[in-house]
Amino acid sequence: MSRSLRVLGIDPGLTRCGIGVVDVSPNRTASLVHVGVARSAPGDPIEKRLAAIAAGIREVLVAHQPHVVAVERVFAQNNRHSVMGTAQASGIALLLAAEHGLTAATHTPSEVKAAITGYGSADKLQVQTMVARVLRLDALPQPADAADALAIALCHAWRGGAATPSAESALTPAQRAWRDAEKRRSPQPRVARTHVRTDA
Numbered sequence: 339m340s341r342s343l344r345v346l347g348i349d350p351g352l353t354r355c356g357i358g359v360v361d362v363s364p365n366r367t368a369s370l371v372h373v374g375v376a377r378s379a380p381g382d383p384i385e386k387r388l389a390a391i392a393a394g395i396r397e398v399l400v401a402h403q404p405h406v407v408a409v410e411r412v413f414a415q416n417n418r419h420s421v422m423g424t425a426q427a428s429g430i431a432l433l434l435a436a437e438h439g440l441t442a443a444t445h446t447p448s449e450v451k452a453a454i455t456g457y458g459s460a461d462k463l464q465v466q467t468m469v470a471r472v473l474r475l476d477a478l479p480q481p482a483d484a485a486d487a488l489a490i491a492l493c494h495a496w497r498g499g500a501a502t503p504s505a506e507s508a509l510t511p512a513q514r515a516w517r518d519a520e521k522r523r524s525p526q527p528r529v530a531r532t533h534v535r536t537d538a
Contacts (some may be wrong), residue, residue, distance in 0.1 A: 344371065346404035346440075347491025348395065348431040349483050350412070352423030353380055353522045355391045355431075356483030360473065362495035372402050372471045373484045384426075392430045399438050407435035408494035410486065411444035445493050450486070453493040464487050 342361040349356030359371040375517060376394020407490040409538035412425045429442075435442035454468045466485040472492060474479040479485040 341360060342369075343406065344402065344404045345491040345495050345496065346402070346407045347487040348409045348428075349486035349490060350410060350424050350427035350431055352387055352427050352477055354481065355394065355427050355484045356485070356487035357395060357398050357486035358406055358479075358480075358484060358489075358491050359398065360488060360491045360495070361434060362492065364519060368472055368492055368495070370475065370488070372398060374398070375389070375481060375483055375516060382384070385467055388426060388430055388437055391427050392434060395431055395434050399434060399440075400474055404440065405495065407431065407442040408490050409435075409444050410450065410490050411446045433492065441494050445490060447498070450489050450493040453496050454489045454510065464485075504509065 342363045344361050347356075347360070348357045349358075355376040357376055358373045360368050361371055362368045374394075376391050378390040380387075382390070390460060409428055432442050445453075447450075450500050451460040451465060452458040454460070454472070455464050457464070460468075462482045462485070463478075464470060466480075466482065469475075469479050469485050469488045469492065473479075473488065479488055
């Protein structure tokens, strides 16, 4: 009998690092296991801040024993200080995954939004709303960092992290919309022409 895939999603941040764990069944239904935020004090030295984030992630790894870790991929921002902190927290998450013998993957924000809502430019509220609906929660997951972590975990499972059916019937409307959008966006591959010399 196929078992659920337990995914730990990480929305990396130095002040607030979103952490979410979900169980995703082969039929793509999902349930909430854990959601929270690891925090560090902005006034602390960087090494203490990273240690605080690491401790929060490590606690969840030990308590919930995920099968795989998914981390939001760091992307360019105008605020260099902010992106540095995000990159450092992302590195901590990936390191901890390796230390626990787990496979780790990264997904861009637009990939996550498209997988969850069917729209790569969805706002925070739309993501929170869809996460709550998928996980059958009575209220929107708070704060937004925590909701993003759950979205990252779901995105990873739905994009092939689990041994899920590939049949069209297994796709949710949001997943079909995302897939169709990706097909429209992807350029057609060019066929390489090979010239064979006949005078050799």
